[in-house]
Amino acid sequence: MAMDLRTSIPAAAVLIGCTLVVTVRAALAPAPVPRRPATPAELAEVAAMIASNERTWTTETAQNFPADRWSQRDDFHGREYRKAQEIANEKGLRIEDVLRAVDDDIHRRAARSPDDTDERSAGAIPCKPRPFYD
Amino acid sequence: MGRLAERTAVRLAIFALIATALVWTLLPSAAWLNEFRDAQVLTLHERAAVDSVRRFGELPLWDPWYCGGIYGLGEPQSRFASPPFLLSLLFGVERAELLIVFLFTVLGMEGTYRWIRLRVNDSTAALRIAPIFALSGHFAVAYFRGWTNFFGFALVPFILYGITLAARGRTAGIVVGAIAFAVMVGFGGTFAAPLVAVAAAIEAARAVSEQPPNRRLRAIVMLSALASFMLAVAAVRLLPLAETLSAQPRIMAGTPGHPPKKLLWFLVKSLATKDGDVEDPGSFYVGAAFLALVALGGSDRKSIRPLVIVVMFLWLAAGYARKPALFALLRELPVFSALRYPERFLWLAILYACEPAANALAKLPRLGDGKRWRVGANVVLTIAVVATVGAQLQTFASIGNARELGVVAVDRLKEFRQARGNRWLAAHYDGLGAGSLSCWETHPVTMSPKLRGDLAAEEYVADPAVGKAKRVSWSPNQIVVHASMASAGRLLVNQNWHPGWRSSVGDVVSDEGLLAVDLPTGERDVTLSFRPRSALAGGAVTLAALASLVLLGMSARRGRVPFRRGAVVRSAALVLAPWAVLGVFVARWTEPRYPPAPMKNANGSPALVAAPAPDATKSGAQFEVPIVVDASKLTGPDSLSNITLDVYFRRTGALPRTTGVFVHVVRRDGQEPIPEKSDKEEKPKDFFNADHQVVGGSFYLSDAPLGYVVHDAFGLHIGKAARGAYDVWLGFGHVSGRRGRAKVIEPGRSDVNDNRVRIGSFVVR
Known part of the structure; x- marks a missing residue:
């Protein structure tokens, strides 16, 4: 029994200590500071930059994935993602502001029903992952 | 030691x-966000669950922030x-x-x-x-x-x-x-x-x-x-x-x-x-x-x-x-x-x-x-x-x-709305307080094609002449809408339908996959709640199983070994108790079954049809494997140098899972040779292939339903094709291509070459 306590108590202390140290360090790790918010002028500029690329992206993705609507749209969003990151990095903006600018711009010409025209690819293309990616 | x-x-x-x-x-x-593309989606699933509990005090059953709304508990990656x-x-x-x-x-x-x-x-x-x-x-x-x-x-x-x-x-x-x-x-x-x-x-x-x-x-x-x-x-x-x-x-x-x-x-x-x-x-x-x-x-x-x-x-x-x-x-x-x-x-x-x-x-x-x-x-x-x-x-x-x-900067919209979204940055949409209709999952997600990321209001009456709707309150599992209906009509919610949705008034229906309620005339608050039976039944079975496990464990501590003589009935009862709970739920199950999504090609056209399109060229070719090609249609090349192929065929018997479709686009022999290019320039191509194992974008060739006409639609970009006339050949065989192609036993109206039938021709100018 004495042997048990001589080993078990220090071992339990190590276990609890490790758990506490990891927990405290994770909980108190410095929170990253987001970049600065965009000004209204920057929001408008960002929205225009993304919108001006969309027609090209639509054409290129139709060539990359002919007759595959979900893959086309996913490729479109891949390009949008890279452009959004590029803009955010260049201007030192939060990525959320770039996304907000695009979304506000799309909502500016708000649709009243699902059948309205969809010039900004705002309609849903149901997720249909490709059967293989080899 | x-x-x-x-x-x-x-x-x-x-x-x-x-x-x-x-x-x-x-x-x-x-404290940083992993910006890798998969991490974006998986983080969003977890953030959605945390938001449901912390911000709304609800169980994380419905996740409205992704793909137009998905069943969080049934999502394989949550x-x-x-x-x-x-x-x-x-x-x-x-x-x-x-x-x-x-x-x-x-x-x-x-x-x-x-x-x-x-x-x-x-x-x-x-x-x-x-x-x-x-x-x-x-x-x-x-x-x-x-x-x-x-x-x-x-x-x-x-x-x-x-x-x-x-x-x-x-x-x-x-x-x-x-x-x-x-x-x-x-x-x-x-x-x-x-x-x-x-x-x-x-x-x-x-x-x-x-x-x-x-x-x-x-x-x-x-x-x-x-x-x-x-x-x-x-x-x-x-x-x-x-x-x-x-x-x-x-x-x-x-x-x-x-x-x-x-x-x-x-x-x-x-x-x-x-x-x-x-x-x-x-x-x-x-x-x-x-x-x-x-x-x-x-x-x-x-x-x-x-x-x-x-x-x-x-x-x-x-x-x-x-x-x-x-x-x-x-x-x-x-x-x-x-x-x-x-x-x-x-x-x-x-x-x-x-x-x-x-x-x-x-x-x-x-x-x-x-x-x-x-x-x-x-x-x-x-x-x-x-x-x-x-x-x-x-x-x-x-x-x-x-x-x-990276970091998610939280600056949420006052009111939730669906956005076009971007699954590559999905986690950041949680910071915006908007849903991402851009959706990637490891399985095809049933999404309504009527979802929009640009609506003026997320809840609206299908026919504005019939009535008006205004959001009263919103949370992931519960939406309250004030509806004023001059006559009976349909309230639409810009989220996917699921059989687990209930309404305080009227009938919840799927409007091409969109969550909708058919409402009677009158002015009232309509409360939509998400209470899926599978979660309730699953939760009850889990609780019963845990209780049974505790009882089994307590018996064992008292020295009663399960399934020994004298303990068989008790042990069996504990094992079966959770399933009895499930049986009670099944017996009282009133919720409609979540229907399989209609099988569609990648271009959105139906994968099963009553008959080939009238303008398709008839074939009737039969192969050594039990497949009959009824007709085919080639469209293009279009202005983007894409061709589209629609093949109509029937499976007439059992096939191995490894059967694949071979589609070869070949420049016809006897034409002027392809001009040589300098080292830096890519030589124009004279061959393309579009082989595939999954047909109609929805099922293996071996699982194509018997007696149905399968409509297999797919496309090919031929931007790098050399000028000249091309033929498109279709064959069947083992998906690896190593075991040769199945023989054509009856060509029908089609030309045959090397156990392939011609399903179309086009010219690149």
């Missing part, structure tokens, strides 16, 4: 130290239906990730130790080898890519431990195995589950075979009870998952495979990153020293069985590269048909290889005479293990620190 290793507190202390070393260099960045979710709730999703890594790493090592000790007498050997599996390279890959749910795989040793204990007549085995399995499945272990099923079947067979003949029946009964409890305790997750995946089955094609050398590189090469992702070599890193230990352990007779199992898992991991392909056979089974990565069986190979490696550690020092040999051998072997563990820790740290990190 052996006594120390046998003390749980000592082992856990050692494992905690190793796990601390594993996460130590990553802790300063614990991980909140397990205890580690408490960490996400307490510390936030990002900070909780390293705590989860720490926790599961400790559990993985302890589970491996306990499981190995069932068959290896030397506790220090088991202790030394225990960290290898939980630190293997794929956990580093999982952390890099944000596949936090893959850490549930660290519980596999506990599942196998439970199986062997149960086969040996121990009730604790049932408790441990069932809970470990439920936690793993609840923690998004839907990818691990099929692999675990294979390992569990093998472990069960092995454990039964180790029992004396007169105890085998009892072992089988105990294992059956364990299997029942595994399913019942995990029911809260399994029932919603089954509902989702039966309506939206995951389809995987291709013939993935890895030659032996590549499998070896998976295990021994250093893991590295390239172009923002991890490379294949080293992605299951255990190091050469570990493999040497396994080989040394092979000299021990006790290692034969685990080594046979290791070889079997290596065979599975080789996929289609090793003929005959065991992986291909496994894929013939219903659930396993969706397996995509054969190399993941290396995880199980590593786990089972730990046993011969432990045998080597236990036996080699005893082979020679004298203390000096024993001490020397022990030191050398221990150094080999410590060096391996050190390399694994270093790999995890370097890969973890190579992640691209």
Whole structure:
């Protein structure tokens, strides 16, 4: 029994200590500071930059994935993602502001029903992952 | 030393130290978001669950923030239906990730130790080898890519431990195995589950075979009870998952495979990153020293069985590269048909290889005479293990620190709305407070084509002349709308329909997959609530199973062994009680079934039709395999240099799963030669192919329903084609193409060439 306590108590202390140290360090790790918010002028500029690329992206993705609507749209969003990151990095903006600018711009010409025209690819293309990616 | 290793507190202390070393260099960045594309989606699932609980005080059943609204509990990649979710709730999703890594790493090592000790007498050997599996390279890959749910795989040793204990007549085995399995499945272990099923079947067979003949029946009964409890305790997750995946089955094609050398590189090469992702070599890193230990352990007779199992898992991991392909056979089974990565069986190979490696550690020092040999051998072997563990820790740290990190700036919209979204940045939409209609999942998600990311209002009356709607309150599981209807009409909500939605007034309906309520005339508040039966039934079954497990455990502590004479009825009642609860729910089930999504081609056209399009060219060609091509149509090339093909055919008999469609676009012979280009310029192409195994974008050729006309629509970009006339040829055969094509036995109206029929021609000018 004495042997048990001589080993078990220090071992339990190590276990609890490790758990506490990891927990405290994770909980108190410095929170990253987001970049600065965009000004209204920057929001408008960002929205225009993304919108001006969309027609090209639509054409290129139709060539990359002919007759595959979900893959086309996913490729479109891949390009949008890279452009959004590029803009955010260049201007030192939060990525959320770039996304907000695009979304506000799309909502500016708000649709009243699902059948309205969809010039900004705002309609849903149901997720249909490709059967293989080899 | 052996006594120390046998003390749980000592082992856990050692494992905690190793796990601390594993996460130590990553802790300063614990609050950052992993920006990897998969991590975006998986983080969003977890953030959605946390938001539901913290901000709205609701259970995370419906996730409106992704894909236009999905059933969170039935989403294969969500991980909140397990205890580690408490960490996400307490510390936030990002900070909780390293705590989860720490926790599961400790559990993985302890589970491996306990499981190995069932068959290896030397506790220090088991202790030394225990960290290898939980630190293997794929956990580093999982952390890099944000596949936090893959850490549930660290519980596999506990599942196998439970199986062997149960086969040996121990009730604790049932408790441990069932809970470990439920936690793993609840923690998004839907990818691990099929692999675990294979390992569990093998472990069960092995454990039964180790029992004396007169105890085998009892072992089988105990294992059956364990299997029942595994399913019942995990029911809260399994029932919603089954509902989702039966309506939206995951389809995987291709013939993935890895030659032996590549499998070896998976295990021994250093893991590295390239172009923002991890490379294949080293992605299951255990190091050469570990493999040497396994080989040394092979000299021990006790290692034969685990080594046979290791070889079997290596065979599975080789996929289609090793003929005959065991992986291909496994894929013939219903659930396993969706397996995509054969190399993941290396995880199980590593786990089972730990046993011969432990045998080597236990036996080699005893082979020679004298203390000096024993001490020397022990030191050398221990150094080999410590060096391996050190390399694994270093790999995890370097890969973890190579992640691209970011931050979600939370600045939410006042009112939730759907956005066009972007799944590559999905986690950031949580910061916006908007839903992302851009959707990527591992299965086809049933989404309404009527969803919009640009609506003026998220809740609206279909016919504005009939009435008006205004949102009163909104939360993930409950939406209240004030509706004023001059006459009966339809209220639409810009989210996907699911049979779990209820309304306080009128009837909930699916309007082309959109959530809708048919309302009577009048002015009132309409409350829409999400209360899926599968979650209620699953939760009740899980609670009943946990209660039964507690009672079973208490009986065992009082010395009552389950299924012994006199305890059979009581034990059976406890096993069956959760299923009786399920039976009550099924008997009272009024919710409509979640219907399978209509089968569609990738271009959105229906995959099953009554007859070929009237403008398609009739064929009537019959092949050696039971397929008749009725007609085909070629459109293009269009202004983007795309051609579209519509092929109409019928399956008239049984086909192997590995049957594929060959589509070859070939420049016709006898035309002017293709002009040579300079080195820098790419030579124009005269051949394209569009081979595929999944037809109509929805099912394997072998699963095409008999008696239906399959409409297989697909496209091809021929921008690099040389000028001239081209023919498009269609054939059938084994998907690998190695076994030749099926013969054309009746050409019908089609031209035939090399067992292919011509389905169209076009000219590139």
